[in-house]
Every structure is written in C-alpha cells, then in structure tokens.
Amino acid sequence: MPAVTETIETVQAVTDSGYKWGFETDIEMEFAPKGLNEDIVRFISAKKNEPAWLLEWRLRAFALWKTMAEPRWAAVKYPPIDYQDAYYYAAPTQKVKPKSLDEVDPELLKTYAKLGIPLREQEILAGVEGAGDTPAEGRMPIAVDAVFDSVSVATSYKDRLAKDGIIFCAISEAVQEHPELVRKYLGTVVPQGDNFFAALNSAVFTDGSFVYIPKGVRCPMELSTYFRINAKSTGQFERTLIIADEGSHVSYLEGCTAPMRDENQLHAAVVELVAMDDATIKYSTVQNWYPGDAEGKGGIYNFVTKRGACRGARSKISWTQVETGSAITWKYPSCILQGEDSVGEFYSVAITNNYQQADTGTKMFHIGPRTKSTIVSKGISAGHGQNTYRGLVRIGAKATGARNFTQCDSLLIGDLCGAHTVPYIENRCATAKVEHEATTSRIAEDQLFYCRQRGLTQEDAVGLIVNGFCREVLKELPMEFAVEAQKLLQISLEGSVG
Amino acid sequence: MTAATQTGAAGFLARYEGLKDHLPGARKPWLNALRADAAAQFAARGFPTRRVEQWKYTDLAPLAQAGFAEPLTMVDGTIALPPALAAHRAVFVDGRFRADLSALDGLACRATGLAQQLADAEPHLGALARPDSEPLAALNTMLFEDGLFLDVPAGVDGGLLELVSVAVDPGRPFAFHPRHLLRLGAGARLTLIETAIGGGACLHNPVFEVDVAEGATLTHGRMLQEAATVFHLSTIYARIAAEGTYDNFTVAAGPRLTRNEIHAALTGPRAACHMNGAQMAAEGQHVDTTTSLDHAAPDCASRQTYKTVLAGRSRGVFQGKILVRREAQKTDGYQMNQALLLSEDAEIDSKPQLEIYADDVKCSHGATVGALDPDSLFYLRARGIPEAQAKAMLVEAFLHEAVETVTDDTLRGALTRALDAWWARQGAAA
Numbered sequence: 001m002p003a004v005t006e007t008i009e010t011v012q013a014v015t016d017s018g019y020k021w022g023f024e025t026d027i028e029m030e031f032a033p034k035g036l037n038e039d040i041v042r043f044i045s046a047k048k049n050e051p052a053w054l055l056e057w058r059l060r061a062f063a064l065w066k067t068m069a070e071p072r073w074a075a076v077k078y079p080p081i082d083y084q085d086a087y088y089y090a091a092p093t094q095k096v097k098p099k100s101l102d103e104v105d106p107e108l109l110k111t112y113a114k115l116g117i118p119l120r121e122q123e124i125l126a127g128v129e130g131a132g133d134t135p136a137e138g139r140m141p142i143a144v145d146a147v148f149d150s151v152s153v154a155t156s157y158k159d160r161l162a163k164d165g166i167i168f169c170a171i172s173e174a175v176q177e178h179p180e181l182v183r184k185y186l187g188t189v190v191p192q193g194d195n196f197f198a199a200l201n202s203a204v205f206t207d208g209s210f211v212y213i214p215k216g217v218r219c220p221m222e223l224s225t226y227f228r229i230n231a232k233s234t235g236q237f238e239r240t241l242i243i244a245d246e247g248s249h250v251s252y253l254e255g256c257t258a259p260m261r262d263e264n265q266l267h268a269a270v271v272e273l274v275a276m277d278d279a280t281i282k283y284s285t286v287q288n289w290y291p292g293d294a295e296g297k298g299g300i301y302n303f304v305t306k307r308g309a310c311r312g313a314r315s316k317i318s319w320t321q322v323e324t325g326s327a328i329t330w331k332y333p334s335c336i337l338q339g340e341d342s343v344g345e346f347y348s349v350a351i352t353n354n355y356q357q358a359d360t361g362t363k364m365f366h367i368g369p370r371t372k373s374t375i376v377s378k379g380i381s382a383g384h385g386q387n388t389y390r391g392l393v394r395i396g397a398k399a400t401g402a403r404n405f406t407q408c409d410s411l412l413i414g415d416l417c418g419a420h421t422v423p424y425i426e427n428r429c430a431t432a433k434v435e436h437e438a439t440t441s442r443i444a445e446d447q448l449f450y451c452r453q454r455g456l457t458q459e460d461a462v463g464l465i466v467n468g469f470c471r472e473v474l475k476e477l478p479m480e481f482a483v484e485a486q487k488l489l490q491i492s493l494e495g496s497v498g
Numbered sequence: 499m500t501a502a503t504q505t506g507a508a509g510f511l512a513r514y515e516g517l518k519d520h521l522p523g524a525r526k527p528w529l530n531a532l533r534a535d536a537a538a539q540f541a542a543r544g545f546p547t548r549r550v551e552q553w554k555y556t557d558l559a560p561l562a563q564a565g566f567a568e569p570l571t572m573v574d575g576t577i578a579l580p581p582a583l584a585a586h587r588a589v590f591v592d593g594r595f596r597a598d599l600s601a602l603d604g605l606a607c608r609a610t611g612l613a614q615q616l617a618d619a620e621p622h623l624g625a626l627a628r629p630d631s632e633p634l635a636a637l638n639t640m641l642f643e644d645g646l647f648l649d650v651p652a653g654v655d656g657g658l659l660e661l662v663s664v665a666v667d668p669g670r671p672f673a674f675h676p677r678h679l680l681r682l683g684a685g686a687r688l689t690l691i692e693t694a695i696g697g698g699a700c701l702h703n704p705v706f707e708v709d710v711a712e713g714a715t716l717t718h719g720r721m722l723q724e725a726a727t728v729f730h731l732s733t734i735y736a737r738i739a740a741e742g743t744y745d746n747f748t749v750a751a752g753p754r755l756t757r758n759e760i761h762a763a764l765t766g767p768r769a770a771c772h773m774n775g776a777q778m779a780a781e782g783q784h785v786d787t788t789t790s791l792d793h794a795a796p797d798c799a800s801r802q803t804y805k806t807v808l809a810g811r812s813r814g815v816f817q818g819k820i821l822v823r824r825e826a827q828k829t830d831g832y833q834m835n836q837a838l839l840l841s842e843d844a845e846i847d848s849k850p851q852l853e854i855y856a857d858d859v860k861c862s863h864g865a866t867v868g869a870l871d872p873d874s875l876f877y878l879r880a881r882g883i884p885e886a887q888a889k890a891m892l893v894e895a896f897l898h899e900a901v902e903t904v905t906d907d908t909l910r911g912a913l914t915r916a917l918d919a920w921w922a923r924q925g926a927a928a
Contacts, residue, residue: 073551397842410852410854412854412856412857412859413857414857415824415827415856415857415858416824417855417857418853418854418855419852419854420851420852420853420854421850421851421852421863422849422851423849423850423851423865424847424848424849425846425847425848425849425865425867426845426846426847426848427837427839427845427846427847427848427867428844428845429839429842430839430840430841430842430844430869431869432867432868433866433867433868433869434865434866434867434868435864435865435866435867436848436850436863436864436865436866437862437863437864438850438852438862438863438864439860439861439862440852440854440859440860440861440862441859441860441861442857442858442859
C-alpha cells in the first residue's frame, strides 16, 4: 500500500482541523536575509554556484519583475503581499553525509515519517551512505525528489534511472552537471517576463526537479517530487523542467504540504514541460498545501505557472491535478499545441472549503493542424469557499481540423459558497470544432437519501457522491495518487455537511 | 459646426457643451443634472477600449477615431418605410419621434415620443440605465433627444406595436442616441416588434429601460438591419418583477458593427427571462452579443439561445454572464451559444460565464463552434440536392432554431424573413 495512503489513515485523528501535515520541523536552517533585492538574487545564485549566464538570466527576470504589477483579474481576494517581508532562501544546514539513519537529524527523519515516506526511502532521501537504490519490499518503485523549503534534499533511484540515460535530479544539480540542457530549455516555455509570479520565480527560484528522458525511452517508474514548505516566513519558489525527447514517455507526480501557521506563505512555482515528436508527458499533482484554519486564517498562497509545449508532431501532454489545499490557488496549467496532431489534456478537481479560494483552469493554444485537446474540470465548493474555473481555448488560423472538448462541472455544498465558470473560446479556423459544456448543481437530495437508506452516514454519503462526481478526473491519476486523492477529497470536505 | 471636426469622445463632449441648452428638457433641473452627471462619467471613461474586459473582443477604435455630428434639423421629404407588420407603429427618424409617420390611434396603451413626456418620465429615466453603468449609456443620457415612451397600464393587453427606426443619410457622419422607456404595469402584456433600417456613416446608440411589473409579459423582437456603413450599439436594461416575463429575440444582420448588449435583472420570485437571437456577419462586418443576467430572487428561470453565422472576413462575439445571487435559490438557468463558420477568414470569440452563489440551483451553459457538418452535407447531396441548396438548408435550419420558441406568428414570421433575407443576400453576393 502506498505510504502516503497509510499516513492519511493513521494520522487522520491527530489534528483537530483535519490537516495532518500541519506540523513544523524544528531543524537547523540557514537563511538568507529577509527581503528581496538584487543582492539576494546574487546570493542565491552564488549559493548554488551558478554559471554567469544563469545569474544574468535571474537578474533580467528581477528587472522585469520590478516593472510588473501583480495580476488582479482573478476572482480571489487577499491583502497586499509585502514581498520584502519574507525569506527567499532557507535550507537545512546538514553538511557531512551521515553513515546511518541514527546520524541523520532526527527532526528531518520525523518529518519524512510523518509525511508517510517509508524507512528505505527515508535512508535514500536522507542521503545515508550505502543505502543504495533498492526499493522497500513489495512496493512498486517510485523515484522521489524531496524539496524542503528552498532546496532539494535528496533524490532516490538516480542510478537505476541513469542506466536508461534518464536524468532525474535537482535543478541546481542539473545546472552543474548538464548546463547545456538547462540552458537550452530553461525559460523557453515560460519566459522570465511571462507574468508577475513567473518573473519573481525566475529571479529567486532555489530548486526544483529536472527530468530529461532520452529518445525512445519509456521511463520505467513514476517520477515524483515532494515539496514541503517548513520554515516560517519563507516563500517557496521551485522550478521544474521536464524534457521528453522523441518517442519517450514519462509520468511525473507532484505532492506538497506545509505546516499550519497563522501567517500566509507564498508559493510561486514554475513548471515547464517540453515534448518532442511522439513523446508523452503525464504530469499529476496532488496539491495539499496548508489551506488555513476554519476561520480562514493562514494558509498558502499558491500562485503557480505551469505550461507545456507540445513541440513535436504527435506529442502529448496531459495535466491532472487534484487541488485540495492552499488558502488561494491561482493556477492554469496550459498546453501549447505546436506539433501537428499533438494532444493536450487537462483533468482537474478543485475543492474549496472554509475560506479557501481557487481560481484555476487551463489554456489550450491550438497552433498546429489536427491538434486535439480535452478539458475536464470538476469544482467543489463548500463552507465559504469560492471556486472559479477560468480557461482559454484558442484555435489559430493554421490549426485546421483542430478539436476541443471542454466540460466544467461545479458542485455546491452549502449556501455560503460560490462556483464560477469563465471560459474563453477564440476560434479563427473554420474547420476546427469546439465544444464547451458547463453545469452547476448541488448534491441531489435523492442521491443522499439513497445512500443514507443503505446505512451510510451523511459524511460518507457525501464522500461517495463527491468521488463519483470526480471519477472522470481521478481515473486519470496514477494508482498511488488516486487512492490518496480520494481520501483527501473526503478529508477536505470534513465539517461541510450535516 | 466646428465641433464636428473633433473626433471620438472629445467630439461628443464638445457637442454636448454646445447643445446642452437646446436639448429637450433643458429647462428641467433634474434632467440637466442627470445629463451633467452622465457627461462627467463619459468624460472620465470615454469609449471603452479592448482593455476593458467586456470589450475585449470588440474594438471601438474606428468609432472612437471618427467624428460624428448630431443631426440638427428634421429630415424633410419622403421617408421609405418598411411594410407594416401590425396595425400600430411608432416611427422614429434619426432618433426623433414622427407622429406624422406613426399610426398609434386606437392603441390600448400610451405610446409616444419621450421628448413630450419628460415630466412623466422623470421618476424612471436613468433609474435602470444609470449614468455610471456603461459608458455608452452615459453617452446616450448626455445627448438623447427622443425615444419611445411606452406605458402599458396594469392589466391591459397592449397587443402588437411596431417600433421603426430609420436613419437617413445626410451625406456626412452623424450620430443619434434614442432613449426608449418601456413600462408594463402589473399583469400587462405587449408584443413590440422593432425594426432598425437606414444607412450612411452613422452611429445609432439606443438605450432601452425596460420595466416589467408583477405578472406582466413583454415580448420584444428586434431586427437590426441597417446598412453595412452603420455602427449599431444598443444597450438594454431590463428589470423583471415577480412572475413577470421579458422575452427578447434579436436578429442582427446588416450594420458594419453591431453590439447587442442586454442587462436583465430578475428581481421577484418566479420571474422569467428569455434571450434568443441570431447574428450574422459577412465581409468586413462585426457582430457582438453581450448579455448579463442577474438572478436576484428565488425560483426564477432564464433561457438563452444565440446563433452566430459568419461569412467572408468577419468576426462574431458572444459574451454571456449568468449571475445567481445567494438569495436566488431554485434558479434554473440555461444558456447555449453556437457558431457556424462559413469562411476561412472568419473569427468567433465566445465567453459564456457562470457566477453562482446559491447552492440549490440548476445552471448550465454550452458553446459549440464549427463549420457545416460534412456528413449532413453529404447526406443531402447523396439525395440529389445541389450543394448550394444543401448548404442553404443547413444554414437555415441552424438559424431558425433561435426563433423557434417565438409564439407570436407575426413576430416569428418577421424574424424568419429577416434571417432568410440575409442568407439570400449572401447567395447573391457569392
């Protein structure tokens, strides 16, 4: 059974709010001074021992950021963010490689245990010498990259993957080891000046994952990154870059949690995907950042730019996201369908409970002929939650025979929440076909009655119905994540019914 | 006229300054204040640009850069009017009521020029189309001279009334801003058939304030068929009280640029609003339907079906928003917009939008965009129907769906003829 799932079951009762990842790890950390200026950008770059071109790239991003204004068009409300009142670099200070788990900072180990990462992976992640890359017994191997605040702390199964020529490592490591690849692709999908948060990320990104799948290789295991914001007053700015060369295939999972705090913390990540001819990238996210308490205090501001470029013919990029956490989610994973016959997919479940706000959706840019896209979005609002689907389907003049199908369904639980749908459809090609459907409703009384009659509690009945509502999306998730996501949906809706 | 040399918003403001002491109601302080307020709003906001979300897809730059003058003198001579559809009609030439051309004797309700009824209009004018609502409504308020004042008393069935608007080309760019006040008392009924024709380089900027009281029903059919030199920007504000119904059917086919903007608010339980329409554009034309429906009371229903057909180098826009407020439980909202692209140079932009704050609701919207279905064409061709005729059948079938729900035979006939006339013109052009 996947570790994450076990944790959910066992730790469920620990915290009263239902958020089980709210602990804070008291670990020795190194911080850069608070605030944001050119020196901090230089500090981060120096800390990472980066080449000059990357520092210049960062500085250009910072210069652009200073000229930009925070986007205000999303249907989310939050007080102004003081960008000078945060740490832009925080890292665990451990220096020497430990010999066994006993020497590893026990707090770090506790964190892994609480997050549900089993011992064997813990050793690998903690960097114990000789731990090797053998998976724990009876489990399908999943290669994990763990990012703790600003830095990638460990990556497992690197050697096994290297046999196939696959590069899976922290992006800071990739800058050292494979600078030509990073330089070739970094910022080509999400340029530095793309938007306010992407510019901020480009200036101060500290770590993230880098994946390169060579020509014709089918990645033998799921790749996964685990993101954790731990330290107080930090922002997390990770940057992920995945390149799937001709004919390759990769499935990538992303998970995230953060401690419970009264203050809001900023998470501004950038993810760039590049798929060449006949390549497939499947990117799955279970986003479970701390959502704030029942009164809407605290929680993560999740302002993320994710975009994939289907550069090659017949390439495919598929985004699947389950968004249950964060006080505010601002996120539009997109596909640029350049290659002919390329395919973009977006499957999303977004839940807002208590005072959570989500403004999320996708953009599908059809450029090449016969490009296809599918969008399935399920929004669930409960408590005072506000949930917005915002999406764009743009068909260019040359995208002959392009095809899009969009379905956005919203479910309302309680009369204080809101569900909104804002799709934009722009078509310049007569032979393209675009279809869009959206519905909004609440859980039907007869469905609830049916379940209650068969002995289910009100909460279980709602959980069952919600899972059914989201089924089309959940079935797109890799198995390990699907189980976790189902539980998360139920936990996220706790206290919203009855 | 030196003012006419000024363009865009500045030109209109300059003419307002020049005309304000001569506009109808210039001696009424309340109206002067209303116009001054609107002028201040328009001065501050100007013509909306594409940076304004609601104008993202429709560019008013050609309009904002042109200079228009208000027609200062009455048009003499014979005016060509369309054949009568009903026994009663109110005729407006360049936005001015023409009793001599109208036929209103024996109408069961009051219908006349607004300029003569300003005293009665005072409590209602600007109540729904406030100076601060939309810049175009502000422009209208600032400069309107006349319009239809319609008052159907409670319980009265006003029958069928035609509203004919004719623009007569004076040979230079001109603008008129009619203000129409339509009021239906409790349980009243009326079917209004509106036809807009005429030509010249002109801006026709009508604003409607529609007030439907408890249990009243207003059916409002519109045929916007001006020449391909006209900018037609109409804005309708409708308020529908409990159990009232406002049905709007619009056929937009003709002007260079048409903006059909409707704001409807359902303010009492069991009120209903139906907004349907077909908009067509050919070479160089732009059609835009923008609706916003405010469900502010429980148990209300709204239905929208809009069809767009684009030929040549043309552009179509549909923006539709349904807002369901917290108190509007048991809302039933439906919206469908479909577009047919007949040419490779056409562009359609569509933005259906739901904003929902009540949980016990049933709301849905759908949008489709595509070319004529090749399978359907093949089916018809296989049965020996020539291609042109097969196409015509499919386009007709597509368009007619928008007016299928019209129950009044006269209105449905007129709308259908307007649709068919457009298609016949396309055939003639091709």
